[in-house]
Amino acid sequence: MFEVDMEGVRQRASTGSLPGRERVAELLREAHERYAPMRDGVVADYIPVLARADPDRFGLSLIGVDGATSEVGAAGDPFTIQSISKAFVFALVCEAIGHHAVHERVGVNNTGLPFNSVMALELNLGSPMNPMVNAGAIATTAMMPAESHDERWEAIRGGLSRFAGRELAVDVEVYESEMRTNTRNRAIARLLEGYGRLERDPAAIVDMYTRQCALTVTAHDLAVMGATLADGGVNPVTGVRVVAEEVARDTLTVLASCGMYERSGEWLFEIGLPAKSGVSGGIVAISPGKGALGSFSPPLDPAGNSVRGQRACAFLSRALGLNLFASGVSRTGSTA
Ligand SMILES: NC(=O)CC[C@H](N)C(=O)O
Numbered sequence: 377m378f379e380v381d382m383e384g385v386r387q388r389a390s391t392g393s394l395p396g397r398e399r400v401a402e403l404l405r406e407a408h409e410r411y412a413p414m415r416d417g418v419v420a421d422y423i424p425v426l427a428r429a430d431p432d433r434f435g436l437s438l439i440g441v442d443g444a445t446s447e448v449g450a451a452g453d454p455f456t457i458q459s460i461s462k463a464f465v466f467a468l469v470c471e472a473i474g475h476h477a478v479h480e481r482v483g484v485n486n487t488g489l490p491f492n493s494v495m496a497l498e499l500n501l502g503s504p505m506n507p508m509v510n511a512g513a514i515a516t517t518a519m520m521p522a523e524s525h526d527e528r529w530e531a532i533r534g535g536l537s538r539f540a541g542r543e544l545a546v547d548v549e550v551y552e553s554e555m556r557t558n559t560r561n562r563a564i565a566r567l568l569e570g571y572g573r574l575e576r577d578p579a580a581i582v583d584m585y586t587r588q589c590a591l592t593v594t595a596h597d598l599a600v601m602g603a604t605l606a607d608g609g610v611n612p613v614t615g616v617r618v619v620a621e622e623v624a625r626d627t628l629t630v631l632a633s634c635g636m637y638e639r640s641g642e643w644l645f646e647i648g649l650p651a652k653s654g655v656s657g658g659i660v661a662i663s664p665g666k667g668a669l670g671s672f673s674p675p676l677d678p679a680g681n682s683v684r685g686q687r688a689c690a691f692l693s694r695a696l697g698l699n700l701f702a703s704g705v706s707r708t709g710s711t712a
Pocket of ligand 1: 457458460491492510589655656
């Protein structure tokens with residue numbers, strides 16, 4: 377994937393807590409300084425409005441389970457949540473209908489194929505395989521129990537807002553731009569219907585899924601949303617329980633294996649944290665019991681993951697001692 381240069385920065389042992397606030401702030405500044413000059417990656421343009429994103433914007437926000445916040449750069453810049461919504465809608469649907477129902481109807485295995493793959497559905501007899509690719513996310517959105525379409529949308533928008541600790545709203549321009557071009561997602565929904573895996577009107581569900589992807593957030597919001605999962609389902613800023621502890625656990629498990637699309641294995645190998653990315657350049661990486669990192673930088677790699685965001689997460693995972701699999705590891709100057 378890439379080398380992580382830790383020259384001059386000590387790798388921290390993966391202990392039970394984050395380092396002190398000043399050290400966190402210092403390392404966030406260091407990560408920003410290291411990766412802001414990077415020019416790799418391309419801004420998404422398959423949703424026409426996203427092509428106008430400024431490739432130089434770069435913000436990081438880290439929020440602990442105690443609510444302590446450190447931020448650097450464009451952490452307050454708005455962008456659309458896109459695929460990162462999938463993680464939180466999955467959590468809300470698990471909360472509403474239970475772990476087993478979602479497992480049975482959507483699945484929890486990686487497809488190994490791009491997020492908008494039609495072939496993945498065909499290869500698996502219509503099973504979406506997991507809720508973090510478009511097919512699984514569309515199926516998951518349709519599973520949110522509600523009396524009406526409007527009530528379903530409010531359960532999703534309101535639920536995501538509770539994760540963020542503020543009312544989230546749709547970026548209408550991005551929503552309309554995607555609705556004009558999302559023929560592939562409409563095809564995926566029709567195919568799900570054909571396989572008997574979508575019980576609602578495919579057009580209405582794609583519309584709702586597109587709206588959920590167009591909710592506006594910031595890197596700060598992503599960190600709060602992630603920290604809620606890190607904190608066992610309680611938003612550490614508002615103190616409100618959003619989902620049950622088991623749901624937070626289940627969501628993090630799926631993110632570990634499927635959150636970074638077909639790059640999830642490489643991501644886990646380098647960073648060792650459950651995470652989710654979106655095509656407008658957001659990444660949320662969660663350290664269970666400690667906190668979460670929200671990152672925003674629009675240029676993407678070919679899988680659709682933010683290039684600077686991946687680098688910053690790899691660096692910070694090592695420097696802050698976040699890797700789930702690295703308990704007790706503490707070395708200086710290693711590049712691994
Ligand atoms: N990877 C993403 O962020 C994809 C989300 C986007 N709304 C889509 O369905 O194509």
